[in-house]
Amino acid sequence: MQISQNSVVCIHYTLTDDAGEVIDSSSGGEPLAYLHGAGNIIPGLENALAGKQVGDKLKVHIDPAQGYGERNPELIQDVPRRAFQGVDNIAVGMTFHAQSSQGPMQVTVTRVAGDMVTVDGNHALAGVALNFDVEVTDVRAASEEELSHGHVHGPGGHHH
Structure with missing residues (x-):
């Protein structure tokens, strides 16, 4: 069966940046399962997987626009x-949920200076080119x- 709209797809992957640093990997764990066409994974990877089938291996370079922006x-x-x-204690690296327009x-705290706290609402991988080995x-x-x-949904159905 080929990957197409509404397929459940399982992949093993290693994600690296352009410097070759591993960002994430399913190695040693369960494969990532997603519903193809439902926006569950970044657009660049989903597009590259369309039409593939079990056993296919591919290397995919994804520019930020097709990744996390x-x-x-x-x-x-x-x-x-x-x-x-x-x-009481706000530190760099802490994350919070905030309301925006x-x-x-x-948001992630990136700086604490006196009474001011700098927060960043960008995804941690925004602006980063991604390389998937899938x-x-x-x-x-x-x-x-x-x-x-x-x-x-996993084996036996999904538990909400």
């Missing part, structure tokens, strides 16, 4: 420390439940 300087803001009510988003391990038709939920 370019870095947006408008998503970096200085906010007063008092905006973090109930948090586009809805809820995750092997397709399984392809099957999605169940009606998976299609209605928009994601893959």
Whole structure:
């Protein structure tokens, strides 16, 4: 079976940046399962996997526009420390959920200077070219439940 719209696909992958540093990998663990065409993975990888089948191996280079997007300087803001009510010790690297004009988003603290905290709402991989080494391990038709939920369910069904 070839990978197409509404296929459940399982892949093993290693993700590296252009310097060859490993960012993520399924090596030694379970393969990543996703519903093809549901936006569960980045567009560049999903497009490269269309038409592939079990056993296919591929190397895919993905520019930021087809990955996590370019870095947006408008998503970096200085906010007063008092905006973090109930948090006594704010440190670089901490993440918080914030409300924006586009809805809820995750932000990461990048700087703490006196009463001001700099937060960044960009994805950690925004602006980064991605390199995937992928092997397709399984392809099957999605169940009606998976299609209605928009994601893959594990053995025995999904537990919400």
